[in-house]
Amino acid sequence: MNRWLETPLVFLGFVWLVLLIQELAYGLTPLLEKLGTGIWFIFIISFLLQLTVAPHKLEFLKRNWLTVLSLAIPALRLFRLARVLRILRVTRGFRLVKVLGSINRGMRALGASMSRRGFGYIVLLTILITVAGAAGMYAFEREAPDGTALDSYGESLWWTAMLMTTMGSEYWPRTPEGRALCFLIALYAFAVFGYVTATLATFFIGRDAESKEGEVAGAQALEELKTEIRLLREEVARLREP
Known part of the structure; x- marks a missing residue:
């Protein structure tokens, strides 16, 4: 049963993340809001089943x-608590939690959809975090108090x-949520820069090792050297025989 539900939930996880990016960057239409609410209900039911x-x-x-x-945060919209919290300047903090939670769900969906978490997984995960993180930064920083805000989602994506x-870049976040x-x-x-650097270094060293003209001795060159040593030993032993 769990395997049967895994694929739809992975797909809905990606849809949820796309809806979040759309909401933060451009806003949602009434139809998309209803779609997001439906997916949210499905996630709640799934979570309650897992908890049970x-x-x-x-x-x-x-x-x-x-x-x-x-x-829990989307419930604020249903129970009309968002206006009260907006007055208390708490809404952006909740939005930060929603962004992080949605990115976390997207990471899990990506991990579940890829059986092998290698270099390709890291690349796709980096793209996912970049796109979603840019939407979050734009939502927080477009209302920066000093007038030097990120003016568009494209600018936030570049940053x-x-x-x-x-x-x-020259811009640094002004809001507490943006800084976090x-x-x-x-x-x-x-962390990813170190991983990518090590992966590329391993790739190029491996290619250099496979080449006979490379500066790094590879497995093939070592095997050839061992063969030559063995032949020399056999030749010396043969010469020593009376």
Whole structure:
């Protein structure tokens, strides 16, 4: 049963992430809002089923606390609490949790859809985080108080891509939520940059090792050297025979 539900939930996870990006960058139409609400109900039912069958429910909740918060936040819109929280300046903080929860769900969906988590998985995951992170940065920074906000989603996407490449740009976040999201993206970019550098170095060293003219001795060259040594030993032993 779990296997039968896994594929639809993975697909809905990607749809949910696309709807989040659309909501943060351009807003949702009434039809898309209804679609998002329907997917949200499905996620709640799925989570409650997983909680019901979990042998250690408290441990399950601790592991999935971000999912719990991201599923609880859309209820504010249904119960008309968003206006009150907007007055208390709490809405953007909840939106940050929703962004992180949606990215986390997208990461799980991507991991479930790929059987082997190699270099291709890292590339797709980086694209996912860049696109979703740019939407979050645009939602937080377009209302920056000093007038130097990110003016469009395209500009935010460019800024996030530069952050991913560790090059950075002249703009730095002004809002607390934007700074928190920027910090998390920078941590991911730092970790991925080291992984990509090591992967590329291994690839080029491997190609150099396979070449006979390369500077690095590969497995083939070592085997040839061992063969020559063995032949020399046999020749020396034959000459020593009376």
